[in-house]
Amino acid sequence: MYKINCLNKISETGLGLFTDHYVNVDRHEDANGIIVRSAKMHDMDLPNTIEAIARAGAGVNNIPLEKCAEKGIVVFNTPGANANGVKEMVLATMIMAARNLIGGVNWVTSCQADPDVANLVEKNKAKFVGSEIKGKKLGVIGLGAVGILVANAANKLEMEVYGYDPFISVEHAWKLSKFIKPIKSVDDIFRECDFITVHVPLSDSTKGMFNKNAFEQMKDGVVLLNFSRDTLVEEDMLIEALKTGKVAKYVTDFPNPKVCGTEGVIAIPHLGASTAESEENCAVMAVEQMMNYLEKGNIKNS
């Protein structure tokens, strides 16, 4: 019998794949495998019985990778399994930001009980005039599963799409999506684009990549979308850039008190991958990886 400890609730479809040889245990028992979504594991004791950890999601920054390597624990993630969910969220919020939808909706909510609301709308709607995304330049930083889907979808919406990835060549980027104008340096994205969306993992080389130098190069009024991880962005520099209007809107899936209070921030409670479909895909992939490894020793991460 294999013992599995699920640290977060995952889709029943995924859990249903476990055969009779598996039993769910809690963290006080010695498990063979851990399935996790967002729970932070850095301070957790990892019993010597643990052979594998499967993350139902792409990022693995909630898992103590070094400790796992020392103990010989294999770590899986589920690349691409939630990419469509994130792509749709990026597109939705990019348009929301361009059209001032949050400001408009909040304003209506604040005055909709007023019997004169129709007249108020006529007087105030000019405050919420937005811009269209058609013809605008979108910079996609990170051309993995999500970045490529975003690039292709933005192209269909008639945006001009620039792509950059710190880990792949320009030629390879072009093979991944023929709609992307591949560029050699991330600085070109900072300098050229009206909208910038980032889809890279958090690592020592990407942490703080949106720093003073990056913001200084950007066009005035740029919209920045972050569905990767909050620490890619240096908060103080971002707040300064929002205050001066260098950044018109910052869409983030990682609300934190320092940034949320600043005008121009659209904060979402980590919902990028929160769709029934994405959650099911991630859970299925994570459970299959776990069973494959525990029973057959197979390491297959996609």
Ligand code: MLT
């Ligand atoms: C991811 O890394 O793919 C997301 O954080 C998934 C999630 O929302 O759990």
